[in-house]
Amino acid sequence: MSHANSNGSILSTRNLTKRFGGVVALDSVTIDVQRNSITLLIGPNGAGKTTFVNVCTGVLKPDYGKVLFNSIDITGWPPYKVYSLGFARTFQIPQPFRSLTVLDNVLVAMKSRGENPLRALVKRSWVREEKENIEKAFKILEVVGLDSYWDWEAYKLGAGHLKMLEVARALASGAKLLALDEPIGGTDPGYASRIFERLSKIRSILDVSFLVIEHRIDIALKYADNVYVMDRGRVVASGTSVEILKNPKVAEIYLG
Numbered sequence: 001m002s003h004a005n006s007n008g009s010i011l012s013t014r015n016l017t018k019r020f021g022g023v024v025a026l027d028s029v030t031i032d033v034q035r036n037s038i039t040l041l042i043g044p045n046g047a048g049k050t051t052f053v054n055v056c057t058g059v060l061k062p063d064y065g066k067v068l069f070n071s072i073d074i075t076g077w078p079p080y081k082v083y084s085l086g087f088a089r090t091f092q093i094p095q096p097f098r099s100l101t102v103l104d105n106v107l108v109a110m111k112s113r114g115e116n117p118l119r120a121l122v123k124r125s126w127v128r129e130e131k132e133n134i135e136k137a138f139k140i141l142e143v144v145g146l147d148s149y150w151d152w153e154a155y156k157l158g159a160g161h162l163k164m165l166e167v168a169r170a171l172a173s174g175a176k177l178l179a180l181d182e183p184i185g186g187t188d189p190g191y192a193s194r195i196f197e198r199l200s201k202i203r204s205i206l207d208v209s210f211l212v213i214e215h216r217i218d219i220a221l222k223y224a225d226n227v228y229v230m231d232r233g234r235v236v237a238s239g240t241s242v243e244i245l246k247n248p249k250v251a252e253i254y255l256g
């Protein structure tokens with residue numbers, strides 16, 4: 001199942017176009033990210049991958065085209081609104097609170113989703129809510145494989161664990177779609193595969209999808225449900241990993 005119809009999609013773009021002066025960074029890009037999928041976005045430097053995510057998440061406004069999240073037209077929405085709807089993004093360099101523990105980092109992310117200030121006045125409900133939040137945070141840490149690090153300060157974590165903490169924080173914020181920018185960048189091949197195994201497990205347990213930009217396709221392709229290949233602002237191929245590996249255009253882009 002390589003091609004989506006937009007009903008099963010958490011994210012759909014239609015003819016998304018973005019120019020920077022004379023450069024067409026996105027040239028009529030139509031992409032579907034299926035629910036509960038890992039969708040991989042690959043392509044050489046300057047293909048438009050980062051611009052695509054920036055336009056979808058509201059960091060940049062498109063010149064033309066549409067972005068639909070959960071069938072809601074979010075074209076041109078500001079980033080905070082896109083985020084509060086459940087579309088989160090993690091960056092190449094994770095940004096946790098370094099001196100806070102892993103657990104506190106997750107709790108902070110959970111709270112940032114708009115708390116009712118009056119709630120805090122009612123002590124009993126506050127205590128109960130705090131307890132529920134901690135239980136929920138531990139469940140998330142278990143899912144991402146950080147439960148045994150719950151009391152570590154974030155600055156003590158290695159690159160791979162930091163990326164998973166970012167994922168945990170996004171999940172805590174209620175995200176249904178996570179755009180991950182090079183999740184295995186800076187990790188060794190063994191750990192890189194484990195990160196993708198985790199993502200694969202997370203999306204089978206929880207109702208979440210991943211849109212992943214990754215350069216190390218040798219590792220990433222195995223775990224992707226769907227792949228889009230971009231080159232010079234266009235989608236030049238799409239399909240399953242197997243289809244993509246067989247596609248002569250892809251070989252040409254990467255080798256030629």
Ligand SMILES: Nc1ncnc2c1ncn2[C@@H]1O[C@H](COP(=O)(O)OP(=O)(O)OP(=O)(O)O)[C@@H](O)[C@H]1O
Nearest residue numbers: 020023024025043044045046047048049050051052
């Ligand atoms: N803010 C900007 N101003 C001008 N040009 C830009 C800007 N952002 C991106 N571009 C141009 O748009 C094109 C697409 O860039 P983009 O960063 O989206 O590619 P990419 O596929 O993410 O590349 P990489 O893999 O190197 O990160 C490139 O030609 C780039 O130089």
